[in-house]
Amino acid sequence: MSAKVITVTSGKGGVGKTTISANLATALAMLGKRVVAIDADIGLRNLDVVMGLENRIVYDLVDVVEGRCRLRQAMIKDKRQPELYLIPAAQTRDKMAVSPSDMILVCDQLRPEIDYILIDSPAGIERGFRNAIAPADQVLVVTNPEVSSVRDADRIIGLIEAEEKGPAHLIINRLKPEMVARGDMLSIADVLDILAIPLIGIIPEDENILVSTNQGMPLVMSSTNGVSASQAFRNVALRLTGQDVPFMDFSQKPGLRGWLKNLIGGR
């Protein structure tokens, strides 16, 4: 058994990297995989908060790298998924505390025992980003359907290709089908036209994300089906395991009605 290392990155901040990392890690664990999520955002850590594990942190990634603890001691077991672990970032240090080769070493130590390692990258194109992609076998680029995040995604895809980590896979996050229909939001086709990389997920805007983030419980653990963000995360997880899952239908008529119905009555 040898783990696949997947890095979630975006260039622009606030597009949903951490939410997607937490949900994909959880979804993969729910499929029975052994998963370790690593927060590479040293100094601005969030993944622990989103996963509801903040109060269990004793050691972090920097402690591992600087030899203050063994790797095992920094792996926080998830509250709900028995095969899910988090290696948190340090909050009181900065990106320079870890080097790309440290990240490769940590992942290589984990590989024999783990199925998937998910790395949550910080925003930006500097050291933190290079740390996050150094050990990656696959890179997921997150973008929102608006021009500035697509612009940054394009830049980051170029950097990933330059590091020979391509082809990156694209996740379009926070899609609002009704806005696309009105022509107020970039459509999936518009985004793909610019970025021209394989699509691996489309996550619809879903206000339950906010609720689950504040509760520290990834949304995939709640059982909404149909056209929902939760189902979209599960689909991406299945695609990561190699399954061929068709994309959800976001088309307007009669899709919108079904989608709205799901939003209102589905939970």
Place this chain on the structure above:
Amino acid sequence: MTHRTETGISIKGIRDGLLVTLGDGEYADVLVRLDAELAEKQEFLQGSRIALAVGQRPLQRQQLSEIQQLFARHRLLLWTVLADADDTKTAARELELATRLPGSQTDLDGKQLQTPLPDRQPAPTPIGTGALLLKETLRSGRAVYHEGAIIILGDVNPGAEVIAAGDVIVWGRLRGLVHAGALGDETAVICALDLNPTQLRIADQIAIPPETRRRKSEPEQAVIRDGQITAEAWHSR
């Protein structure tokens, strides 16, 4: 309780079980003596966790494994090996044994841990008997270390760390992480006007507030009682 026999093997009660120290002599002899010693005291020792101090004696992985099995035959769990020799430590780690006692202030190789220095923080002004007074709110990412007591006139937000060798007093809301008695003082206390931390540590104890904890906005203090960190209402004595 220390029990040293004529065999040179000592058995001592420690907080996490028993500390067994091997005496001098040939490895094979020591093994035989240990076996006899354990057989004699089997009923008394049964089920204990064992920390084994081997001192300078170099032991191969295979020898450690033999000792581990010997303990197992007496229904004792060997979980840590305290050795001076690096090779012995490496061998112990290969057998997934610990090489130090929990809460000790040394790293995995037995070297004294350095107290991390505050980086890029302005030097705080110490007052009185080694206490540190900070008149500000500590936001996420701030870390304060001090080899004495720390008094904060302000809040400690989630993501901030306060680590003190002595007591920690927060004249404000404590929502982040506080470690009092960080060098091992179990009598250290943590008090706050509103005690609602992410995590508290006193000496080598760690506590997470229960999720169902009702919110009290009265001054509280956290202390170690019966080996556990307990929060209680603050009463002046």
